[in-house]
Amino acid sequence: VDNLSLQILDRTHVAGTLLHINVDRPYPVRSRVDFVAECATPMRLAIRTGRASDRAPLESLEFSDVSWLDGSWAAAEFACESTRQPGRAAQLAREMYERGGPPDTEVVYCDLQPDGSTEVRKGVEVRFSPSANAVSVNRQWLSSGSVTADEVRFGANSVWRINRQALDIRRSAPGGEMLFSGLCDRRAPALR
Incomplete structure (x- = not known):
């Protein structure tokens, strides 16, 4: 978001410009999208023409x-948030990046096995947000993810399921056959 483009329209609406860039080569800007954010609960967004x-x-x-x-x-x-507290934009951007998701994001570290492999990867970071109904693996948000009170689910071909209470993980084939089972932990793995 171009913080210089932000304009308070009224008590609940802020106009701004979203810039699409290549992180490795930020110039030239790939595209611009003008928007209006509705800062109520729930937040909503409209594209301006x-x-x-x-x-x-x-x-x-x-x-x-x-x-x-x-x-x-x-x-x-x-x-x-940055128009509610002028001068806080840089701090807010850093906090959002470090948090890596919506405010209710939870993180677990699980044993995962890549499709078609016998190798087990220990301590893979899985983030999930119940409010956004979204899941990320190693900070990549997945379109196939969903979150319920009982489980976190992701995967397109085979389906991964994390039991949120027991903190175990299972991967099943489309026919229901269990392909892998492992464990998750709320603590980050020790650095080697």
């Missing part, structure tokens, strides 16, 4: 719920 300098009438905008996976949650959160 026309020139960024034009004030968009709020009643003509189509707001939709934000999602962690498409980046709209991060854009809205940054726009809303």
